[in-house]
Amino acid sequence: MRPSRILLVGFMGSGKSRVGADLASRLDWRFADADDVVEREVGITIAEIFSTLGEPRFRALEDGATRTLLMEDRVVIASGGGWSAVPGRLRDLSADTATVWLRVSAEEALRRAENQPRSRPLLRVSDALSAARELLQVRAPLYAEAHHEVDTEGFSVEDVSTRVLELLGLYESTTGTE
Numbered sequence: 373m374r375p376s377r378i379l380l381v382g383f384m385g386s387g388k389s390r391v392g393a394d395l396a397s398r399l400d401w402r403f404a405d406a407d408d409v410v411e412r413e414v415g416i417t418i419a420e421i422f423s424t425l426g427e428p429r430f431r432a433l434e435d436g437a438t439r440t441l442l443m444e445d446r447v448v449i450a451s452g453g454g455w456s457a458v459p460g461r462l463r464d465l466s467a468d469t470a471t472v473w474l475r476v477s478a479e480e481a482l483r484r485a486e487n488q489p490r491s492r493p494l495l496r497v498s499d500a501l502s503a504a505r506e507l508l509q510v511r512a513p514l515y516a517e518a519h520h521e522v523d524t525e526g527f528s529v530e531d532v533s534t535r536v537l538e539l540l541g542l543y544e545s546t547t548g549t550e
């Protein structure tokens with residue numbers, strides 16, 4: 373079945389936003405980042421939401437934003453790293469939603485996060501590497517429920533999005549050879 377939307381899942385720093393934007397532009401679909409939607413809705417950053425409203429409130433806002441995005445067609449969605457890490461979330465999606473796990477190690481995720489403006493409250497702890505490793509270990513089996521998985525380390529954003537398009541049978545539709 374040709375997907376109506378693509379949901380990218382995976383750990384912080386796995387490249388969901390950058391790959392998602394590239395995929396959307398190649399498909400001529402809309403790109404949406406669930407974290408951005410939440411920040412726009414509440415008017416403060418994710419880090420501020422965590423510190424002032426608390427993580428449970430953030431999770432509720434994130435779930436609402438993600439579910440609203442999942443009602444759209446022709447959209448590539450970068451989910452927040454925690455959304456798909458709840459048991460059953462990926463299994464309950466409609467059949468025309470293609471899910472792809474972008475894989476990254478805890479070490480590389482931290483390296484990338486350091487170079488990005490958005491701060492990740494869950495990684496702002498004294499031993500961020502141990503925290504990231506533990507979180508990733510717990511989440512990996514849930515991310516693995518995605519239809520497809522793609523390694524990101526050592527690959528460019530374009531390489532990763534090409535691989536996603538190939539896996540979903542959409543590559544030809546972006547090259548004008550169909």
Ligand code: S3P
Pocket residue numbers: 382383384385388407418451452453454455491492493494
């Ligand atoms: C989180 C990931 C972040 C953001 C929040 C919590 C998580 O999104 O939603 O900091 O629990 O993994 P990214 O995966 O886009 O960094």
